[in-house]
Amino acid sequence: MTVSIYIPGVSAEVNNGPGRQQGAYPLNQWYVAAHSKELTDTPVGRTLLNEAIVLFRKGNGQVAAVEDRCCHRHLPLSAGTVEENGIRCGYHGMLYDDSGRCIDIPGQDKIPRRAKIHAYHIREQNKLVWIWFGQQQDSEPTCEPPAYPIHDDPRYVSDGDVYHYNAPYQLIHDNLLDLSHLGYVHLRTIGGNAKLHMNARMDVESEGTSVRVVRHMPASEPPPTYTAAYPFKGLIDRWQEIVFHPSHLEIWTGAVDQNSEDVNNPERGGFHMRGFHGITPETSTSCHYFWSMATNPSQNIEATKAKVIEQTALTFDEDKVVIEAQYENMKRFVGEAMIDIHVDVGPNRARRIIEQLKTEASAG
Template identity: 60%
Template sequence: MSVVTVDPMKSSTTSPIPLSTFPLDQWYVVAFSWELKEKPLARTLLGHSVVLFRPTEGKVAALEDRCCQCQCIEIPGQTKIPGKARVAAFTVRERDQIVWIWFAREPDVEPTAEPPVYDVHSSGLYLFEGDTCHYDAPYQLIHDNLLDLSHLGYVHLHTIGGDAKTHMHAKMTVESEGDTVRVVRHMLDSTPPPTYVAAYPFTCRVDRWQEVEFHVNHLRIWTGALDAGTEPLDAKDRGGFHMRGFHGVTPETESSSHYFWTIATNPKSNPEAVKQKVVEQTRLTFDEDKVVIEAQYRNMCRFPNREMIDIHVDVGANRARRILDRLRSPGNYLHNAWRKRSSTAIQYRNNRKRLS
């Protein structure tokens, strides 16, 4: 897989708009619904200390993790309370058991859209479970790992991988549009990996698919298999064994990340037992990824000036990195500001026409 060292981005003394370390004006995953119970939950996200909690009405709220009150209401020994004795509040949304937080480039900028829908959690077609994981590595390395599933053949021999030659020679297509990248890999007439065999009654060899969809704030991975030669792999309603993964990758700092994952599956029999088997093996898979990615980053820090060399499986990851670089750039900020000013000017002109 290809890796690129990301240095802290500093603003020039002549530039009024600094290059952002992370893409802003974006929703990011901050928690799962089941994590927020009686006690507040503290996390650092994009360098910001945030505390989450559920008020009595049940909706999730988020504040800067600096004080016990959103606005100070009492100071012992004095009656006057300074107007600045308050902490910042963040915009949060909860849908499909995922809690999202909005990070804007400028203060008090409202979200331009609602957070993504992920109806795999709510459709009733799948059983799912998930967890969170902390990485001592930059978030881009997690993206790289998820967009290059050829590593399954080498890293995950006892779960969803093995058969490295088949993985490296899979038929692969890569498409990109706007801020998304889609990688599709097909492995026909292949040996089913251990997790698949344990979860589904395949007769012998299988046709496997891997579909990865990159978004700036999360990835969706749909993998699975059919008995070889029984159905086309591009059918939307294909049968067989399915694993649908949600991967919320949120930077903590420039060199650490939060990884929010769920795995959904469609057991043919013994649904709870099969679901637990899939979840356990998925957890083991991600533990293996964490070891590799953190070791990779430590090695990058030891050799910070070494040039990285791409191979054919790095196409999707490289496109995702270009999207992130574009969204972090001052040019993207200026373009969006220009569009906003243009829209305001058009609206003003139309209003003048209606009044005249």
Template identity: 60%
Template sequence: MTNTLERKIKVENNPSIFPKNQWYVIALSKELKQNMIARKVLNIPLIIFRDEHGQVQALEDRCCHRGMPLSCGTLENGRVRCGYHGLLYDGTGQCVEVPGQDKIPSKAKVKAYTVVEKQGLVWLWYSFGQEIADIEPPDYPYHDHPDYLYDGDVYHYQAPYQLIHDNLMDLSHLAYVHLKTIGGNAKIHMNAEMKVTQNDDQVVVKRHMINSEPPPTYSMAYPFTGKIDRWQEIDFRVSHIRIWTGAINAGTDSLDNPDRDGFNMRGFHAITPETEDTCHYFWTMSTNPQIDRENIANVVIEQTRLTFDEDKVVIENQYKNLKQFENSEMVGIHIDVGLVRARRMVEQLI
């Protein structure tokens, strides 16, 4: 009895590696057509697919018969056929057919996860137990807002997810990493007026760069008449980060006006851990072109893609070097306030 109790306590007290009782993005809607995606998230190997009703489902990537990855099988009318002995599973994880055998064993099923498709994103509820989420996945209205057009992509990083958090919480690096796209004057970036606020589940960083030169992407996308008043508003949530950037002609409105016009880029950044050392980065960019909407939106999205390509090189090289100098201390500077608070929030949840 004592040994059983000890084992139970060890399981229940096992600390989670990633924050639980959270919604995490596991796919973009556009990735799923008549196909299966094999994707490990949060150390869980999954297959993600649409069932016969077009609903997104996520099952553990394992046949209950001999452990073959279901991702090595086929999708048949919204059901998954194991590629080893042909067991067929529906979207709930229940085996519904065993070839050559009428009776299906009662234990013939695999784990299904709670997933919700919303506004072009597929969210998975990651919890401590089997409970169903009592809250809806986050709302992101700019994916279906009539004034905005958006697109995005998925990147795989050979780096821990929190290094991407760090990168996004500190946009002063734009002047050095993204000179040809969304960068700008380095001095203005490093000395931008910055305000950091926090509540129970958010860290918000606001940076204003008044009377600055428009960077290349801004000039391509919007008819500025000269210098601009530029803003960066970073809204950190545990499973994703929302970044509102943009600019107006200098002196034409207050950057504290939530309804200000001008050029807007609203980035959605969902960084979902794959393992302790790797992650998936689901990003979208929504923008509000006034004229030639499709063309300008495509330019903005492609420019965004270029910046993320640049970030990926930086972050993966950073992680390689951190592993080489794993006992070295990292010294903080003034621009680190937001990322430090975000890291503390994640640590508290874990």
């Protein structure tokens, strides 16, 4: 069976110029804009869904997001400074509040009514900063951001980072929904027996705009990351539970000693890795990958956490090399058919959901 995958960057339809592009991405959605820890006393400039945005934290601790430009001479506000009441341009000192309104012009008492820029709806929760993209730039949010209580769960310790990919965001969706690649790409970290990975039973369910993939691998050899973080006695029973949402994926992986517990029990013990993966398009050919990993060490908590985070970062380094090389070759071999195999059920369902949401955004 062949599969048709649209390849941004090789079509005349692609436009990575500034501004909102109807039909290019799912809209009426919350997307991850930053980790909470990224926003301190320095502005963060970031392109999200083709829009140049500056994120900052005000003196009262509240987060804000506005267009990354001064309305005077268009210097990026991310080149400016954060103050108690807003962000000040680094060229002529105009100060903007979190509504995008200019509230101070040095040396000038009167502030023109047109001295304002667009502001974004933004929410901070569970150590993540979310930004709303509606069908129209001034659309009000129609729902609250997705919750991710794992970041605040006392049973877990977590940390994370952000990657920039020179590849379309859906290639990362494909990668995360198909963990059969672990045995080939991640031999030094979370891999394991490649044959077991490729032959693991896979159950795929869809509901609304989400896709859930569950894979079990009984009687596995523990991979390097697992043995470095947990005192397994020998063979292990592994699980991989992946839930896709248009803005992010949640992946719960882990293992127990072989035959010691039911891996379907939601309260099972053993070694846990709960990954958050916020995939936000930068443009049609690039994206931001906001990740975190939570784990449940029973001893040497900080050392085990550090080891798990280090190993997780190594796996993402490995994936980044593969995905960016894949995209370069897709552009080189544009027009050549790609086939589907059994591991593509989850990724293909996610792609259909994204296409439907894009169609709805374009029609709206």
